[in-house]
Amino acid sequence: MTSDTTRSGVDTGRLGTALHPEAHAIVYDQYLPAGDSEDAVGEELRLISEVDRAHLVMLVECGIVDAPRAAALLDAVDGLRRDGFAPVRSRPMPRGVYLAYESWLSERLGDDVGGVLHTGRSRNDLNATTARLRGRDVYRRLLESVEGLAAVLLAKAEEHGEVTMPAYTHGQPAVPITYGHYLAGLGCAVLRAFADLLHAGMELDTNPLGAGAVGGTSVAIDTGRTSELLGFTAPAANSVDAVASRDFGLRLLSASGVLGVAVSRAARDLAAWTSEEVALLRLADDLVGSSSMMPQKRNPFLLEHIQGRATASLGAFSAAASAMATAPYTNSIAVTNEALRQVWPGLRNTTDAVTLLRLVLAGAEPDAGLMLRRAVDGHTSATYLAEQLVSSGMPFRSSHHLVGRVVLRALNASRPLADAVRDTPEVARVAPHDDIEHWLDPATVARANAYGGGPGPASRAGALAGMTAEFHGLRAEFTARRDHWAHGAVLLDAAVGRVTSR
Known part of the structure; x- marks a missing residue:
């Protein structure tokens, strides 16, 4: 007989469940070496076409391009999107993806139609715009993982607020706190990282489209309108900065690196506390692994994956910053291609580490009796x-x-x-x-330590209330940003429909 929890190919004797599916996807699924999308060309074409749709709508509304030509182009672009850009994929691309795509449109529709697509813009501002659009998805996933970890920390801090344990300094029992107090302390670092990441991603909401090659354009375009249609909050104020800067990548990696340090340190604590010799915490079967040889083992191996990935963004920052540092402050392949190539996998690794830590903390159960005994035996009072x-x-x-x-x-x-x-x-x-x-009694002492942010009930409750309010504010800011992106997509679809139905 097999069941959902004990089934053929899963039950190892010691462990009766498979690894948590979310953790399995991170640990065992195959990723491309650079962390890119499995269909990088298709993703780039999708982003280019999204910008084209907004750009063409704006050109029509400004009276720069007549509606029939724009409608023909929009219909062709939407057809390519439905077909997964198959006609463009099969073409040689000696000058890059965009020019192969534009050439196909001109061949199909004629130069009089296809040739208007690039009015008032350059590949430079186009690439700067698609980079920000590409960053949204990676950034959103990272922030969602941080939001999830913060929510678990706050909930578990409340749940285990009376579970007395020793705080450790230099690896030795120090003073009595509670497991919930420790989790709240980690939550402070995570909330700071949440705020830092929200601030670091603000440049993603600035629209570079219209900056041209580097000096803007004499065509009377409306960059405010393309900003609205693409979900940006405002156009770039300076054309040089618009095409030269990819600072958002460095800022996001920097904030991710700081978060990763806290995540890695937490994983170190959890690795110690889940060891058989210490055993203050126990992880469920779906959060540990077995041994291929030793049948008694319950390996908390996810913690090693957390530590391995948590600070990968620091290496990515060094590589991206080094690529940027030798480039002039203008459009540069070293910045737009080589530096950004480091950013996406760095952020994905942070996302993975944060997600795994959330799963571990959500599934970790403290041994309250043993924690208290360790606090007593360590003379923490x-x-x-x-x-x-x-x-x-x-x-x-x-x-x-x-x-x-x-x-x-x-x-x-x-x-x-x-x-x-x-x-x-x-x-x-x-x-x-x-x-x-x-x-x-350490529990009594912990309750008495009500000053200096200690674990006393009033202190703990006040701190958690403040953290919860901060969390809700950060989550609201993140939700508003996502909603703004989604609203832009709705506006764009409606605007394209108005042009193509004329």
Whole structure:
């Protein structure tokens, strides 16, 4: 008998489920070496044709090109789009994709019709425009992954807000916090990255179309209209900058790199906490892998993929920045082709790492009892004890040394910290004699640490409320940006319909 969770080819004996399908797609699906689309030519032609549709509509509305010629061109372009650009794909492309595409339109419709397509523009501003349109999809997927990770962190921080555990410094138990408090701390970094990425992508919303080769055009085009139809917020103000700059790629890689560092550090923590020796967290079967040889293994291998991909954007940044740095500030192949070639796979790797971390955190279950025992055994309440001595008038350094000796006596005698406190009168005087164990319980101490952004309930609740409000604001900004892109597509389809129906 097989089932959805235990089925032939999946059950390894130790593991009864397949890898989570979203993780499987990232880890095992085949990608092209450069991270490009499987149909790069088709995607480039689709983007070119989208720009052409907006450009032709604008030329008609401005009275620069008559409607019948524009309608013939739009019909031909839409036909190519329906056919997957098959007639263009079969042509030789000695001067690139665009000129092969334009030549096909001119041969089919005649120079009097096909020849008007390039009125008031250049391949330079066209390429700058398609680069931003191409970036939208990669950028959207990255932001969606960050949004998903932030949502999981906030939810899990709330869920595990009372699960006491040690915070670690230098790999040693330090002070008591909660697992939810740790997740909220990671959430702070993710929300900052969300904001940074939203800011870094603002240049994607600036329309370079109309900048021509580098000096604009004398044709009285309306760049505001093409901006509206293509979902941009505004046209570029300077023609040189419009064709020279691909700064958005560097900014996105930079913000992704900062996020990747936080993601990789979190994966390191999770790798330690899911080890058999520590075992503070357990991952579900669909988030671990088996061994081909060792039947007992449950390998949290997704964490290694996270660490391997999280900072790939840093390498991509170095490569892209190096390609740009030697180019003049004008249209340049080193910038438009070679530098951007590094950007897309770098951003995709960050997206993959963030997605995998979301899956792991969503499926990780803390062992609350073991976490608390580790906090007790690590004497994580010692700092609280020293601070209580300070409150009674003792200088902190003196209390620090005194409590250190108390902890040493507890360790040497293999006794609880509470017993060592009872045996030390100058320390015991600040403790409630009837319930020292509860007073020094790490969960009690964690609740008492209500200042400085600590895990105390009021502090934690206030921080989570602020983070949640920030998250909703960032998500609303992202949603508005996506909606603006989608609205442009609707406007463009309607405008094309009006021209072709004349």
